[in-house]
Amino acid sequence: MTEVIGRRERKKAQTRQALADAALALFLERGYDQVGVKEIADAADVSVTTLFKHFPSKEALVFDQDDDIEAALVQAVHGRPPAHTIVDALREYMLRDIAFGPDEPFLRLIESTPTLRDHARRMWMRHETALARAIAEESGAPEDDIACAALARFALASRELILAHPHRRRAAEEIFARLERGWRTE
Amino acid sequence: MTEVIGRRERKKAQTRQALADAALALFLERGYDQVGVKEIADAADVSVTTLFKHFPSKEALVFDQDDDIEAALVQAVHGRPPAHTIVDALREYMLRDIAFGPDEPFLRLIESTPTLRDHARRMWMRHETALARAIAEESGAPEDDIACAALARFALASRELILAHPHRRRAAEEIFARLERGWRTE
DNA sequence: TACAAAAGTGCAATGACTAAACTTTTGAAG
DNA sequence: CTTCAAAAGTTTAGTCATTGCACTTTTGTA
Numbered sequence A, B: 001m002t003e004v005i006g007r008r009e010r011k012k013a014q015t016r017q018a019l020a021d022a023a024l025a026l027f028l029e030r031g032y033d034q035v036g037v038k039e040i041a042d043a044a045d046v047s048v049t050t051l052f053k054h055f056p057s058k059e060a061l062v063f064d065q066d067d068d069i070e071a072a073l074v075q076a077v078h079g080r081p082p083a084h085t086i087v088d089a090l091r092e093y094m095l096r097d098i099a100f101g102p103d104e105p106f107l108r109l110i111e112s113t114p115t116l117r118d119h120a121r122r123m124w125m126r127h128e129t130a131l132a133r134a135i136a137e138e139s140g141a142p143e144d145d146i147a148c149a150a151l152a153r154f155a156l157a158s159r160e161l162i163l164a165h166p167h168r169r170r171a172a173e174e175i176f177a178r179l180e181r182g183w184r185t186e
Numbered sequence C: 001t002a003c004a005a006a007a008g009t010g011c012a013a014t015g016a017c018t019a020a021a022c023t024t025t026t027g028a029a030g
Numbered sequence D: 001c002t003t004c005a006a007a008a009g010t011t012t013a014g015t016c017a018t019t020g021c022a023c024t025t026t027t028g029t030a
Helices: A007-030 A037-043 A048-054 A069-078 A086-100 A104-111 A114-125 A128-139 A146-164 A168-183 B007-030 B037-043 B048-054 B069-078 B086-099 B104-111 B114-125 B128-139 B146-164 B168-183
Strands: none
Touching: A007 A037, A007 A048, A007 A104, A037 A048, A069 A086, A069 A128, A086 A128, A086 A146, A086 A168, A104 A114, A114 A146, A114 B114, A128 A146, A146 A168, A146 B146, A146 B168, A168 B146, A168 B168, B007 B037, B007 B048, B007 B104, B037 B048, B069 B086, B069 B128, B086 B128, B086 B146, B086 B168, B104 B114, B114 B146, B128 B146, B146 B168
């Protein structure tokens, strides 16, 4: 019983992966709206019903690994180097995420599909409260402090802006420098 | 020919209004998801197809007068009192909008319906570029200046935050005071 | 081996939205 | 007052994502 993952879970993960892969390939090739769920299910050789057992929606097929992000985000704030401010930590997280993040064709797919754009935004904003709480803890403010909530929201909202900018590092530095000035505790 | 608006346009506006009214009444009574477009069309005594000629989507029925906002927003920045900074203008606009804005049951409807929440956010964010341009013009920055874009985005994004806060005026003042500090030109 | 849970299937339905072809209303020009 | 084209509306039939239901197959385990 050393290997907890049996054939069952492996197969499950396999079909899930097959679905995500098939979907992404088709989407990149012909565009999100030009591909039906039926086609994706066929390509992965499962039924449409099964597809929806693995993914709650068509959009979710594109954002395979939403999880982990929240933990990483909170960790970035709590585990930052001692010399760094909270805003520093947020800037560094964003830069790291963007560098190792998604490749260009993928970004273009999302950018050019309103539904996916929205879904991506939602995905990020879903972590807003968790991030706000982490910030509040670190700065000793009450849990529902409005300034902390605002900082969390603005930091997350800046992601899209940074991604859209030709020179991402510079954009991130500019934005977070201003946030730093506004949220500095003196 | 002094009155440019004929019976035609009046009738058109009438059906449009009838649809919006019927929709809102039904939504408030039974909830957004519990009302089908068919019902709304019936209540306004038109066909479903006609409904979609007037409104591009079911959600749009709730946000009847999206227009004007953008103009007001830009005007708030351009026409601000000489002593006011851009951030002052944005804060005042938000406070004014919230004060004279939508009533509580309406807000609760939107708040409690994910689809509508998203649509509202989209609605506001659609004015982001217009606002960013206005800010850039007023501060003499290049049209695509990243700091101006960020300020526009953050100001709009703060709306939801302020609305959710028990003491809205205080929340707005706190947030915009920090934006002021970050975006001050010295 | 036998059995229950999990994974998958097929089918029918719902509900938002669209296209196409057709009818009625209305504004305006002759 | 008639005529005519555009605008507003209707019907019908469809597409597409998503869900519920009843059923079969696979797989882990007692």
